[in-house]
Amino acid sequence: MDLEEAFLSVGEFGSYQKRAVAVLVLTQVYMACQSMLIVLVGSTPSYRLHLTDAVPSGQQDAAPSGQQVVFTEDMDSIVTEWFLVRQQAYKVSLAGSLFFAGLLVGNVVFGPLSDRIGRRPVYLTGLFFEVIFGYVTAVAPSYEVFAVSRLLVGLMNGGIGLVCFVLTQEYVGKSYWAMTGTLTSMSFAVGIALFGALGYYIRPWRSLATVANSSGVLFLLMSLTLPESPRWLYSQGQTERAEEVLRYMALRNGNPAKNLTLQRVGAAKPGRRDNRGGAGVLQLVVHPVLRLRTMVLMYVWYCCSLVYYGLTLGSGDSSGSRYVNVAMYGLVELPAYPLCIYFINKHWAGRRKSMASFLCLAGSACLCTMFIPENTGTFLSVTSLALLGKLMVSAAFNIAYVYTSELYPTVIRNAGLGVCSMSCRVGGILAPFVPSMRSLHSSLPFTVFCLSGFSAGCLGLLLPETLNGPSADxxxxxxxxxxxxxxxxxxxxxxxxxxxxxxxxxxxx
The missing domain is CATH 1.20.5 (Single alpha-helices involved in coiled-coils or other helix-helix interfaces)
Incomplete structure (x- = not known):
């Protein structure tokens, strides 16, 4: 039997797979806290400058000569500890961009690596080191150490985030891919909201970083029981090991499946160049079908990331409580995921049209903000339209994850997702600086988001539909x-x- 028949025999989404997927999905809460950490620990309180004869140590670069920075708001953040204001204010956005730069490198390195040596060892190693570097962030004695630790945390976060998503797909039958992919994105949104609540009750930034990072220890211990992906084992020609994992899943599901035997196919023999993770990245360029798909998907992922993180990271600058804003920008995503599940499984919508439509709707919401004056005090405001844009781009981003995993064969799925995620992280690197463009013109950030959403939505229509189609290994x-x-x-x-x-x-x- 082939893999899909084997999953039907084992149970496409049995009790054991539900527990395994739950561990991976809950890990997204921890990863969301790390991704959004800079939003709260890098908050800038109100301050004023005082003329003084002796400028305190550490403030020489923050203000003009003879002036002292005095914070008028009771807050503890990296800004108040290292006086990252005025000439030094760029360092806050730089720390956020370094995290996303780490995500980029992590996607490039960890994606092909997990295609070569396996999903499980790469995932566990990355999660272990992310926890270690997360604690370095909490005890950083200087901004330089803090910035380097954020780069390293991003490196691990980018790698394990990709592998974690792929594992949630490859543990279950193909008919459940849309659901498990949606649960992963939904858990990330819940993590953003929980981080906003956590920041409200834990104000010292070092304590907040420590508590947010400690959940990673629990998820690491829970992840030690996870098996290797049977789909990856089969694609590498390790058919016997794939059968062992599937029989173990069947046994834990209460379905022995004693006669489970996978067919031996020549394309899955080890040693074939096109089945190796190392050759996967090259195939994305050489293979004519994969080349077009990769080019389009890279731009779609870039725009999704730019709009998604640009709106989220700008939540701390919005009017009102920064903690409520962060929580709202997380919670607003939740309605997007039932919409995704509904539309992408309808034959008249599918993956392609749904993704393109949500991207264009996100661009439309950002376009409308340019015609609404700020602080109107009505329901229709810049903040509400920005939240609507966040909801739409969250739906598109979630579909992009599911859609991309279906467009690539198993042997290079992680390589394909890694390259797309690399492009995605370029958008993430630029995202912290887009809200600061408001100083040039109030509508400039939303203009960037609008054009990104429209262009990515139109370009996404060039991709083929994968609904109800066979999955290639x-x-x-x-x-x-x-x-x-x-x-x-x-x-x-x-x-x-x-x-x-x-x-x-x-x-x-």
Missing amino acids: TLEELNTSCRSTSSRSRVVESKALLYDADQWRSNHK
């Missing part, structure tokens, strides 16, 4: 699938031409 299967699709298209065109010819003959008799 190897490049040979992808080629076969594309040829069969092309053949079906030619048959349809031929029938249409024959029909037109018959109609013409009947009309001219």
